[in-house]
Amino acid sequence: MVETARHQVRRVKERASYQREQVHAILDAGFLAHVGFAGSDGQPFVIPMMYARDGEDILLHGSIASRLMKSLAEGIAACVSVTHVDGLVLARSHFHHSANYRSVVCFGRAVVVDDAAQKVAALARFVDAILPGRAAESREADRNELAATLLLRFSIEDASAKVRQGEPKDDPADRGLPLWAGVVPLQQGYAAPIAASDCPLPPPASVRRLLAVGDGT
Amino acid sequence: MVETARHQVRRVKERASYQREQVHAILDAGFLAHVGFAGSDGQPFVIPMMYARDGEDILLHGSIASRLMKSLAEGIAACVSVTHVDGLVLARSHFHHSANYRSVVCFGRAVVVDDAAQKVAALARFVDAILPGRAAESREADRNELAATLLLRFSIEDASAKVRQGEPKDDPADRGLPLWAGVVPLQQGYAAPIAASDCPLPPPASVRRLLAVGDGT
Secondary structure, eight states: OGGGGGOOOEEGGGSOHHHHHHHHHHHHTOSEEEEEEEOTTSOEEEEEEEEEEETTEEEEEEETTOHHHHHHHTTOOEEEEEEEEEEEEEOSBSTTOEEEEEEEEEEEEEEEOOOHHHHHHHHHHHHHHHSTTOGGGSBOOOHHHHHTEEEEEEEEEEEEEEEEOSSOOOOGGGTTSSOOOEEEEEEEEEOOOEEOTTOOSOOOHHHHHHHHHOOOO | OGGGGGSOOOBGGGSOHHHHHHHHHHHHTOSEEEEEEEOTTSOEEEEEEEEEEETTEEEEEEETTOHHHHHHHTTOOEEEEEEEEEEEEEOSBGGGOEEEEEEEEEEEEEEEOOOHHHHHHHHHHHHHHHSTTOGGGSBOOOHHHHHHEEEEEEEEEEEEEEEEOSSOOOOGGGTTSSOOOEEEEEEEEEOOOEEOTTOOSOOOHHHHHHHHHOOOO
């Protein structure tokens, strides 16, 4: 995956629309990002956070008590990375072993969203990013919850998508070796839902849809 | 997941051994890390990279042509994060929606490993980190491949593990609402292997073991 490192970062506006669409599609396929920034002493932090894309922005949220959220809220330079691993790439040589994946690295800064209505809507978006349709099945945030939530809008100033797919790239000289080579696809699968111990209700539509489409094999 | 941000980072040596074991177990459960560092201008980068744990160190590797690998190789402060998502936590309120997960955030610096034998061994470890037993089924690195590989040994100076598991934590006042709450477990599943187009052999033992234990549901 380190090939990512060699990619030049280009301005979103200068890139073809299919690249922008690729960035958006990779972001929309997940809900877990790794968010990086550096302290004033140069110490980097990389923190796992939930996110939801909103146009050219990425919404992030956390507790107002979080020291690291407060650092991000100051508008320092940040980096939001999202990676999906799609398969194990098993080559005939150690050197050509790899993974199939889709990744996005976004650069930008965050601003705090204070507006209560926008915060309510953003929290609903986070819920639907975890599970489409779930926001309508649960109670929206109240005033106290909004006050406890720090909501950030990270503007994507630059972004770089990187995708590897397909079979191993073995050296021609290795192809005659009596060694297997190929790809093992990796998928996310969902197991049967476990109701909360105080919940007597059957699973809702969002969960039933998830299990119908995402049974993992 | 932003609760991670509130965790104080403590010296590894000051922490109980079970915490160290927890850090190691979370690292050993994966092969994809998000590696962060800052440029001299404070710009943070978060790059997806494969890794393999070796004692208190994390091995990283990449191309000698990689600009970002070269930055890491200079021994600048870095952060290596690994996160496994184990389930969707669906609460009765938007606010209490979450995910079950295991994450580790490691702080330290990398040094370059130049020794050829150590590089050969490390590349084999990367292969076995992707798929146990696979290194013995494929050709080890030759001199040219070693010369093209930048191998880094990242020393874990500080580490913080964070785990969320179990059911949603709804407010007492919400428990009587006619809303479902619970957890949907999320698992990695492997699909049937796809042999390379020029490979007539049947899948090897490593792949057969993977499919026997990891069928995703």
